[in-house]
Amino acid sequence: MVSEVEMRDEVQVIPISAITVENPRERSEKTFRALVDSIGRVGLKKPITVARVDEEAGVSYRLVCGQGRMEAYVALGETQIPAIVVDASEPERLLRSVIENIARRQQRPLELLQDIAILRDRGYSDHQIADKTGLSFAYVHEIGELIANGEE
Numbered sequence: 001m002v003s004e005v006e007m008r009d010e011v012q013v014i015p016i017s018a019i020t021v022e023n024p025r026e027r028s029e030k031t032f033r034a035l036v037d038s039i040g041r042v043g044l045k046k047p048i049t050v051a052r053v054d055e056e057a058g059v060s061y062r063l064v065c066g067q068g069r070m071e072a073y074v075a076l077g078e079t080q081i082p083a084i085v086v087d088a089s090e091p092e093r094l095l096r097s098v099i100e101n102i103a104r105r106q107q108r109p110l111e112l113l114q115d116i117a118i119l120r121d122r123g124y125s126d127h128q129i130a131d132k133t134g135l136s137f138a139y140v141h142e143i144g145e146l147i148a149n150g151e152e
Contacts, residue, residue: 047082
């Protein structure tokens with residue numbers, strides 16, 4: 001559960017090359033350019049969120065929230081990025097990522113459909129999805145029915 005994720009309070013600067021995006025999102029070129037321009041002018045307002053993964057080859061990170069911000073940093077020629085590091089399992093990382101995507105102000109309907117489908121595929125019930133996302137059960141259930149009937 002998201003509430004069980006342990007967060008470290010400090011922001012760390014980590015190498016972008018050590019970050020893997022597990023739940024990639026596409027955005028319009030116009031939206032991306034606006035983000036790059038904003039970060040280029042005023043800097044990063046909110047650090048990205050990553051989960052630390054200790055592997056035999058060393059430490060790596062899995063992106064939880066902030067793909068657009070990270071890609072904007074890359075576009076600006078940066079090799080490191082400020083990040084909040086959390087301890088989270090793969091299902092917790094996915095859930096946090098999907099919840100942030102659903103909470104975005106201008107989420108496209110197709111993205112919402114995909115996010116709900118991802119959570120359902122991971123075994124979350126419509127009630128759990130509604131509780132985690134703040135959407136109504138009826139709405140989540142109807143979207144789920146559309147998905148089950150092959151709607152795209």
